[in-house]
Amino acid sequence: MTPRTRLCGTLLALLTHGQPAGSAPPPAEPGGGPLTVCLAEATPPFSASSLPDGGIDAELARAVAGQLGREVRLTWVSIPNRGGLGKALAQNLAGGACALFAGIPESGGPNEDLAEKRLAASTPYLETGYVLVGARTPVRSLDDARRLGRIGVVTATPADLYLFQQNLHRLPYGDNGALLAALADGSVDAAALWQPALAEARRRGQAQAVDGLALPEAGRTRFVFALRRGDPALLADVNAAVDSLRSDGRLAAILRAHGLAP
Template identity: 30%
Template sequence: MRGRRAAWSIAAVLSTMASVAVAADDPLKICLDEDRPPFSMHHRGKPDAGFDVLLAQAMAERLGRKLTIQWFESKLDEDSSPQLEANALLSDRRCSLVGGYALTQDSLVAPGMKTARLPDFAGATRDDRRRRVALGVLAPSQPYVYSPMTVVLGPKASGRKIGDIGDLAGLRLVIESGSLGDAILMTFDKGRLIDNITHLVPGRDDLLGALQRGDHDATLIDLGRFDAHRAAHPDTAITASGYYYPIGANRGYVGLASDGVLIDAVNKALTGLAAEGKIAEFGRQAGLTYLPPREPAILGDVWMKIIQR
């Protein structure tokens, strides 16, 4: 009997060791948007770059696994959304994690649709572009960066002190229709700023270019978007006001709820990297104005928060 127990014990140990070895050999697959500077960039003839690329490399090293980045292209249409795209990529096992995911309650709820199309991704076939994927349930990691909205000033308003949205009164404002910034500016103080707002069509009009030319005085955009513009145009005449709208979202990784062991390992790695100051350093290297995560970790109903302000 004792010999049999010893045999079973040795077998269990060998099985565990084999599982660990397999996990170590299995690459850590992370999906990243190929064109979202300064977070992630993947362009032909240029090295991969961005904050999320540096973090993914450090994450894989911390977990003792090789890194494979699955690049995808986010194109919104009536049948898609960032939530559905991420879910489809994860559910199709194109990756185990999606990086740079905005952690909001509505982006983490169980999808109302049972299936969704995959976004275009590196290596996709014609069949991949046609088929639909059965969706799973998403689970977030702890956040690793805070992504707020910020007021950006045109050359004629440079130096204007902005401590609140109300300080934009009297300025010529420009915003993209249907954006979060649009909702904030249009509803502020019962519409006090409406008469000074010009709307542009996203994807067609050049918002920051119009601001650069001096056609307008100020806008409200995601901080990362301004960082990307400043990196691409180091001589730009538009400037950061230093004001951050008080309602912002953290970003982190998202995976499937069924991969809870991986999410736990990722959280431990993120805690260690943050404590060592490495995540903030990745932000500086990528040209990102890095802000550490803030409470609440997962943002609630942002639209109600804006309307109630």
């Protein structure tokens, strides 16, 4: 089970509602028209219509459109309980509701489901993972963690497996909400948290701003834009825009503003 499932509830499920066989793909967007971008309705800090700026993906969509000299049109998508993000992807991209769908996770390599359904992925614009945070003092090494003793972790996650391999004393929790509460009330000395969940908790004032130890060995997840494979010109434009935003520091500024400094 990926971190996105545990903490944001939007794991990229199997794309079971693809385009009917023999049907023509939606026409590519005109180069000078509005850039239409779909965003998941409630997956902060990535995207949420309740956030003043819409979240990381909304800010990035605006920046990409600006880089391309185009207006942006955002479409908020409620992720269905059945079919999840995969169904939302197929319905909105294949159906032509949007040209891009932001916030698509890739763990351990390219997303095979996108390839199977003739969807392409942009260059990654964000890579994140787990961080080990102390309840009262910073954790700067695994030796610090061993001295603390009680380390909370969401069970059956890559972080849980990593802590087990390091012979650290783990206390299992069912989700991030429970783990953050345990960190706040001192039930655990430290917690291995999915970094976006920690960033969102800090924004809400539900977590202390204590530095943490990144755990890259526990696994990293990249996030990309998904789009129809039959639109290579748009893919090239989006990749060039993301590269430009990265090189001039604007991408880093967006991530930093949401607590996810590169």
